[in-house]
Amino acid sequence: MDPIAHHAHSPDVSFDGGELDCGNGLLLLIRKHIDPLPRGGLLEILSSEVSVDEDLPAWCRMTRNELVSWTKTGRQRSFLVCKGALAERTVAPLMPAAPMAMAPAVPARRREPVAAPPLPELAVMGIGSWPRPRWMADTMHAYVEGRLPEQAFHETADDAVRLAIAAQEKAGVDVVTDGEQRRDSYASFVATRLDNCQLIPLTDLLPLVDDPEAFEAELRALDIPAGEVRHPAVFGPLVRSRPLVAHEVDFARTVTAKPVKVALPGPYLLTRTMWMECISDQAYASREALAQDIVRVLREELAEVLDAGATLVQFDEPVLSEVVFAGAKNKRSFMCGALSESLGPDHELGFARDLLNAVLAGFPRERTALHVCRGNWTPDESVALSGSYAPLVATLAQVRVGAYLLEMCTPRAGEMEILRALPQDARVGVGVVNQKHAAVEDADAVAARIGHAIDLFGRGRVLLHPDCGFATFADNPICAGGTAQDKLAAIARGAARFR
Known part of the structure; x- marks a missing residue:
């Protein structure tokens, strides 16, 4: 997908990942912000890290979240990601749900x-x-x-x-x-x-281990559903x-x-x-x-x-x-x-x-x-x-x-x-x-x-x-x-x- 001049949709939540790449915490911050959203919710990810251009679309494909569009002005990038598919988005404005761990207790x-x-x-x-x-x-x-x-x-x-x-x-x-x-x-x-x-999900941690390919292979060999098994952050x-x-x-x-x-x-x-x-x-x-x-x-x-x-x-x-x-x-x-x-x-x-x-x-x-x-x-x-x-x-x-x-x-x-x-x-x-x-x-x-x-x-x-x-x-x-x-x-x- 090529960058466009402006997003056609407005995000429900936005955060700035700065120069973080996917192996140094960006995926964890994405997860922090996208999990509380309902299906069809839109998250804007701001980034100035060039490697995210390739890594974020790959993450979206792996997690089945839709990359709706992205923009680029100089080093500044803006990625609009839908939780799930954009077709699931409701017409009414979406308000993010509170994260479960932060819910009134x-x-x-x-x-x-x-x-x-x-x-x-x-x-x-x-x-x-x-x-x-x-x-x-x-x-x-x-x-x-x-x-x-x-x-x-x-x-x-x-x-x-x-x-x-x-x-x-x-x-x-x-x-x-x-x-x-x-x-x-x-x-x-x-x-x-x-x-x-x-x-x-463990899939978000793959960039953090010493050998992601070996780690992923180990999970497959052990029948561990890495997309479903989750890890506390x-x-x-x-x-x-x-x-x-x-x-x-x-x-x-x-x-x-x-x-x-x-x-x-x-x-x-x-x-x-x-x-x-x-x-x-x-x-x-x-x-x-x-x-x-x-x-x-x-x-x-x-x-x-x-x-x-x-x-x-x-x-x-x-x-x-x-x-x-x-x-x-x-x-x-x-x-x-x-x-x-x-x-x-x-x-x-x-x-x-x-x-x-x-x-x-x-x-x-x-x-x-x-x-x-x-x-x-x-x-x-x-x-x-x-x-x-x-x-x-x-x-x-x-x-x-x-x-x-x-x-x-x-x-x-x-x-x-x-x-x-x-x-x-x-x-x-x-x-x-x-x-x-x-x-x-x-x-x-x-x-x-x-x-x-x-x-x-x-x-x-x-x-x-x-x-x-x-x-x-x-x-x-x-x-x-x-x-x-x-x-x-x-x-x-x-x-x-x-x-």
Whole structure:
């Protein structure tokens, strides 16, 4: 498309990207401004960067947003982009909707603490995520893209949660989760709950990685729908004006009498995920400054979730495996969105330990847990990270958490004996089925793993679960709901032999 003298349409929103190119933050600013627009909304992008002449039309084709026209006067360019197709534009003037993360929020409320049921001996539980029905995934996309009101989204999610909890109860678990039905993934969902944070598609991040072509090829090989999987981006100081997951606990407790567990992304995971030098440094001077706000947000959430009656609050930190197993320093990978820099294992592990302890300080230790695995975005074992807990166990032992819920069934996790170095006053959750395998494990094999764990740690310390969740990403479940239920049932049958 050649430039024209004047746009035939007036934009609904305009911003100036200056000399930013698509690899240095322009795409993130485009996403910030275009996502709140309704379908057919027009965004004007001002730019003085010559490379945008080719890169922006390519981005429009990839994201199926229409480049309506562009003008050029000297170095100054003006691009008019329609969200979706221009044919979808209504005749009435369009007013941009407020971004979801900036929408009026429910004020943080003081609540009377709810007594939480105790965590039983040899408790059987899922790690967190449960396969979302196709209708739930479609509803989630409509909500994230601003096509569905929040109330309608939660009404549909309530139904999905009821089904997920019913399946877990039928399997015979002792502790339930809500299956993370309201989340697009186990971690990035926080961008829809925090102020000044927004979800952006992974496709917008391709220019930011070291080797975009290799990264894109990796996503294709892993069946990751990069246009649908989204990543949190920080555009200003983080504010928690409504709960991240306490509302999930509130609803789950209305449909089950069993203890409820809820998972939160850990502070190191969120810091590594959210710190992108080209955009988050506009709000924070360093990733350490960003981490301080993440710790504050998680402490606020932990307090409310415990008061809401959660028996166990689990912090997910799978990127710890990326730190020690991914290889070369500063290697970037898809692993849990770990796209930002890494300063080497010793530094990163110490940083992660300190962040976790800062979040946990002063809270009842017996109601907190830490989950670590080696990647759970595909059922293909060959592409996930591999290595024993040997380089991690010393750091894990220094985290003042009440339970460790660890991947242990897969051979990639090494020997269980290494976990004897964990604190004697902490409970040890061991994965005894592998969610990546389509076949349901034999009851004798599951019982043998349980017996081995009891021999190592004592029955009073052992908790039982799969290696990881059944559907890390809403659009990429590891297995079907029926298989997930059968695998939990296999754990419950194995545990029954020791009761």
